[in-house]
Structures are given as structure tokens and as C-alpha cells.
Amino acid sequence: MNRPSLYFRDEHHLFRQSVRQFIDTEVVPNTDAWETARRIPVSIFQRMGELGYLGLPFSETYGGVDADFWYSVVFLEELARCGMGGFATAVSVHEYMAVNHIAKAGSDDLKNRYLRPAIAGEKVAALAITEPDTGSDVSAIRTTATRTDEGDAFIVNGAKTFISNGTYGDFVTLVVRTDPNAPRPDAGISLLVVDLDSPGITRTKLNKIGWHSSDTAEIRFDDVRVPVANLIGQENRGFYYLMESLQLERLVAGIMAVSGAQLALDWTLNYLNEREAFGKKIGKFQAIRHKIADVATEIEMARQFVYHTGWLFTQGEVVVKECSMVKLATAEMQKRVVDTCLQFFGGYGYIEDYPIARAYRDVRVGTIAGGTSEIMREIIAKIVIDAVAYKAVY
Numbered sequence: 001m002n003r004p005s006l007y008f009r010d011e012h013h014l015f016r017q018s019v020r021q022f023i024d025t026e027v028v029p030n031t032d033a034w035e036t037a038r039r040i041p042v043s044i045f046q047r048m049g050e051l052g053y054l055g056l057p058f059s060e061t062y063g064g065v066d067a068d069f070w071y072s073v074v075f076l077e078e079l080a081r082c083g084m085g086g087f088a089t090a091v092s093v094h095e096y097m098a099v100n101h102i103a104k105a106g107s108d109d110l111k112n113r114y115l116r117p118a119i120a121g122e123k124v125a126a127l128a129i130t131e132p133d134t135g136s137d138v139s140a141i142r143t144t145a146t147r148t149d150e151g152d153a154f155i156v157n158g159a160k161t162f163i164s165n166g167t168y169g170d171f172v173t174l175v176v177r178t179d180p181n182a183p184r185p186d187a188g189i190s191l192l193v194v195d196l197d198s199p200g201i202t203r204t205k206l207n208k209i210g211w212h213s214s215d216t217a218e219i220r221f222d223d224v225r226v227p228v229a230n231l232i233g234q235e236n237r238g239f240y241y242l243m244e245s246l247q248l249e250r251l252v253a254g255i256m257a258v259s260g261a262q263l264a265l266d267w268t269l270n271y272l273n274e275r276e277a278f279g280k281k282i283g284k285f286q287a288i289r290h291k292i293a294d295v296a297t298e299i300e301m302a303r304q305f306v307y308h309t310g311w312l313f314t315q316g317e318v319v320v321k322e323c324s325m326v327k328l329a330t331a332e333m334q335k336r337v338v339d340t341c342l343q344f345f346g347g348y349g350y351i352e353d354y355p356i357a358r359a360y361r362d363v364r365v366g367t368i369a370g371g372t373s374e375i376m377r378e379i380i381a382k383i384v385i386d387a388v389a390y391k392a393v394y
């Protein structure tokens, strides 16, 4: 029996059951294969496309489901319960970080050429902001897009790094500098959709501590020709589109961090009831019980804050402060929780056969990717100390 909820209705609960079944039967059994291969197969994107999972927030006009936000929350929570950070990242980046820019500000032509196949799982998308020389300071990006003399195309030069879905993905939402003479650096940035098999693109897969099934890449662009029709929204407005979308990106990260922490706790609760020491189950030791009580409390508090922020988001509120707090608090919380949980597995926690070991490797990047904890604190400090106000862009 589900408890009453401000957010979820019976339909959401039914949807959760079907996503959980999909994850348990079609994703989890492949964990070792995909982690070892350092990639996930295209067929799983196609399968999720068939099931409608990749089009939840998007218009039916382009094959989407146009489902309310809470379906996405359910999907992301269940996605994180696969226990494979790399897979969860690949899917969430595709749907909620790369393609959403096209859905929000792209032309009808772009939506037909890229959003539609992305929803169907026929094309996999990446988002490329970070460069070898700059990550946190997005306005300092150096990758240029210069119009040709004929004016029908941009020529792109530069490099991006740490790009999820960058090695095997089909296209990228690329952050480029289109006006090097703009009065402020952030006023000269645009978003382009670029096919990743275009001539002049070189992709190099990166070796990571965790998120093994995610194909993170460095991507070089040498005189890559991109049609002007692939510009998303207005030229030189890209920085503001990005900043607005970061709210959703950080909310998505928070939803998955809480669910990932809950999963680690669930594994640990099972283990506490199995493992014995000094003649009793280790779950009977008060030192462990109190820590578990703290962990459960932290997770529940974070979950409710994420839900509340999600609700504000659905009301059209500017939630820069709350989303930054969500990203900061949940990423730091998940790191603490997974570390504490691993401790209670004793030596087995350090053995790769146990999922908690993978969770420990995967969780470390949470306070870095999608904006570091330091940057989240900077944003929050600007709002609460300097009273900086953010406005809606779209």
C-alpha cells in the first residue's frame, strides 16, 4: 500500500512498477558485461525508446509522451536503482541534459531531425560544455564557431572534454563561442547541434575511476562544418539557455543521488540481517544501528527537499537557489552514505563482486560533474549573501 503523497498518484505508482521491472530484467543482469565493455549497447536505448521512457517530458508531436514531471522523477529514481552510475548517467544526460535544449529552443526542423530520433532511441545525444582548460567557468570556453563567407554554415574549432556519451553518441549539443567581441564573455556563446561523425571530429575515450559503462570522451573539432540550421534558438543566447537548464540538470542529479543513496542503504540493510559476528547479526550492534538511523534520516530529509524543489520547478518558479542546494546537499550526502554503508560490509565491501564497491567508485564524481560542490556553494552564497536575483530565460 502506497502512503499518501503530495506528488505521486496511482498512475505514477503503476509506472514505477513497470520501470522497476524493466531495470531488474533488462538492465541489471547486464551490469558486468556493460561495465567491462566500458559501454552500453545502442539496443538498450532503442528498447527504452520503444517503451516511451526517452520521451517522457517531450511533446507527442515528436513522438514524446508529454507526461507530467513526476513521471520523470519516478523514471530517474528507478534508473538510479540499477546500481550502475554509468548507465544511469548515459540515459539521463541524453534525455534531460542534451536533448532538452532542442526541445525547448530548437526549430521545428531541428526537432524533427534530432529530437524525434532521440526520443525513439535511434540517436544518442551528448552535451559538451567542458573544455580541457575550463570547466567551472563556462563563460571562458574557447571553442569557436565562425560563420562562413556564404553565411550558411559555421566552422567549429576547439576541444571538449569529460563528455558523457561522447565516444559512441550520434550528436552533441555543443557550446561554442560565436561572438569573440561581445561586450561580456557570456554574451557571445551559442548552442549548436553537431553530428559526431562529421569530418574533422576526433574522439578519445577516457579511463575513469568509476561510471565504467558510460563512454566519457575528449572530443576535438578541427574545421568542422555545421549548417546554420543547426543553431539552437538565438545566436549568442546560449549561455543563458544553459544556465536555465542547469536547474533541471541539478534537480535530476539530486533525484538520482537520493535514489542511489537509498539503494546503498537497502543493500546494507539486507547484509546487516545476514552477516553474524560475536554470535549475533551485525544489525543488532548499537554502534551500527545508530549510524543506520542517521543514514536513513539524511536520505529522507534530502528526498523531501528534492521533491519540494521539484514541485516549485513545476510551478514555473526560478529555483536556482534550491537546485544548487539540492545538487550540493544530495551529492555530498550520497558520498557520505555510500562510504558509511561500505564500512558495514567489512572486507566484502572492498571486493568488486559486491555492488557497494561499484557504488563507492561511482559516487565520487557526484560532487564534481554537473557543477562542483564549491561552485554550488558560490551560487548559493551569491543569492543568500549578495542577494543576487536570477530571472527566467525562456
Ligand SMILES: Cc1cc2nc3c(=O)[nH]c(=O)nc-3n(C[C@H](O)[C@H](O)[C@H](O)COP(=O)(O)OP(=O)(O)OC[C@H]3O[C@@H](n4cnc5c(N)ncnc54)[C@H](O)[C@@H]3O)c2cc1C
Binding pocket: 093, 126, 127, 128, 129, 130, 133, 134, 135, 136, 137, 161, 162, 163, 164, 165, 208, 211, 216, 365, 368, 369, 370, 371, 372, 373, 374, 375, 378
Ligand atoms: C565522469 C564525468 C562526466 C562528465 N560529463 C560531462 C558532460 O557530459 N558534459 C560536460 O560538458 N561536462 C562533463 N563533465 C565535466 C564536469 O562538469 C566538470 O569536470 C566540472 O564542471 C568541473 O570542471 P573542471 O573539471 O574543469 O574543474 P575546474 O573548474 O578546473 O575546477 C578545479 C577545482 O577548483 C574548484 N573551483 C573552480 N572555481 C572555483 C571557485 N570560483 N571557487 C571555489 N572553487 C573553485 C573546483 O570546485 C574544483 O575543485 C564530466 C566530468 C566527469 C568527471
